[in-house]
Amino acid sequence: MSWEDKVRRVVPYVPGEQPKQKGIIKLNTNENPYPPAPEVERLLREIDYSALRLYPDTDAGELTKELAAYYGLKPSQIFVGVGSDDVLSMAFLTFFNSEKPILFPDITYSFYDVWADLYRIPYKLCPLDDSFRINPDDYKQENGGIIFPNPNAPTGVLESVDMVEEILRANPEVVVIVDEAYIDFGGESCLPLLSRYENLLVVQTFSKSRSMAGMRIGFAMGNEKLIQCLNDVKFSFNSYTMNLPAQVLGAQAVRDKVYFAETCGKIIKTREWVKEELKKLGFDFPDSKANFIFAAHRHMSGGVIFEALRERGIYVRHWDKPRIGNYLRITIGTKEEMERLLEALAEIVAE
């Protein structure tokens, strides 16, 4: 007998590499190539430093208020957390307490099965079709809850609000979580459905479209009852999670609407141009509405291209997994970064 018998066994998630060398091109974790809004910088310099000695506002009131105003909701319909991973994990713990399996796609965000295992939630994978699309009929079987990203990750495929509603209509007895981490890059959010479906939870993040992966801010939007449940569970863990800089700078990022629209617009424009160029180089990919493209070459294996890019100091993401082993997930960087990527790919596929 030893203390080691009482340790929880888990399979830790392996995040994308964070190489520290200078001069590399980092297109592997879907970060935004542009910095946060300029007003965020000004506020960073002005944070009341002496207030750091005090506990932060437990309710993250200013941040919640700005988000509510932006999305046309009440502050009591917003839950904030330390990145959308914190929010999603809390939502799993709060809403998926059933003996029936929760449902999510077979190709999806790699944390869903990890959280399900951690909290001992049974789950069942619903295979995407050959174009990586969700079949809504898969989500009409008995279940303990539903979650999927829209656009999906790592495919970038966007499903329609009508399809989301079809799934909601069939599932009034469980919470349906739509993970909209990438919605701001040209997708249509299902937020308007909130007023009609009290069991819908929409999760978004500051890490992609709002250029703030380094601040760790995620949020969920839903019916007030749903948000209250999340808050109750969260407050039973830790009363103070959002630190002062995250609250102050996050609120300012939401206020800077013009900058936000501009940077999202630039990324969309670059993405559409990269799509054309990748086609010319012999790549196939599902049409992406995210800040990345999930592409496979017609003749060369994903693993080989991944390594060849890496040797050239260009990092993309590759999973050695069934159905997607041939694909690369390529984050949309600046125009210049994508030019260098395309040059490298042209060299590699010509070999």
Add this chain to the structure above:
Amino acid sequence: MSWEDKVRRVVPYVPGEQPKQKGIIKLNTNENPYPPAPEVERLLREIDYSALRLYPDTDAGELTKELAAYYGLKPSQIFVGVGSDDVLSMAFLTFFNSEKPILFPDITYSFYDVWADLYRIPYKLCPLDDSFRINPDDYKQENGGIIFPNPNAPTGVLESVDMVEEILRANPEVVVIVDEAYIDFGGESCLPLLSRYENLLVVQTFSKSRSMAGMRIGFAMGNEKLIQCLNDVKFSFNSYTMNLPAQVLGAQAVRDKVYFAETCGKIIKTREWVKEELKKLGFDFPDSKANFIFAAHRHMSGGVIFEALRERGIYVRHWDKPRIGNYLRITIGTKEEMERLLEALAEIVAE
């Protein structure tokens, strides 16, 4: 049937009030009355703002390295989290997986039973004696793990390193967590025991002695195997929890050793003076080695004094609970704040 049947039911923790009016004296959440080290302010103004677009270092490498250097440990012996609540909650989840009850004092930090309930960990309370001291023999019964704060909260009572070792010696088969949130105010840390007890986890925080409650930084120190287990569980939740400002400013706070020693020294000096004054006013209290005093008046009820102070804009903490309903937990503020507190108390007890 409804989605509400699948919601996890919890009793949310109610943190100390965070009144927002100006001019009040806030002695209710054990915050440090002094701001963080001046160098922390300089770094805050210099944070690389454009780096906020990137995910932070998952390992919080710089912060971990500074803590390791300060405490004479290896970086692989340090685990950091979003406040010590995050660290402690993760430690409960990681180490307390047994059918046998975990043990902790009946009067202690109010989150322990909340986490135990949340994770469905059985627990048993070990009553403190009438002087609020731990009886080490209580911790020699069969158990699934042990946790206690030292100094204890909300009593402020410090137990000796010998007593901690006596408990460790009797419990090689479980993890023993010593929560040293308040150790820097004159207590002797049990850190030297780490080299001899691989099942000891020592948890500390930046929220009290390091004047950084607003940054949310806590940490655990232990054997490398123990820390690896914590990291595995943590990475299965959320790869990126410590945001960039927390990492950069936290590391700097650890470097500023002289300022740290000075502010702790000032608080200790103020505390010892307040003890004398409280005695003169008819208060009794266990001797405190924390940044608060847990005091009861000989003739006036704790609840009455609490309300009378509140009416005067002075916030302390009071729990309407068995054994401690007559006590007030008074945080040590600046000399000036404590003078105003003592004047108010003199008025109140004279009534």
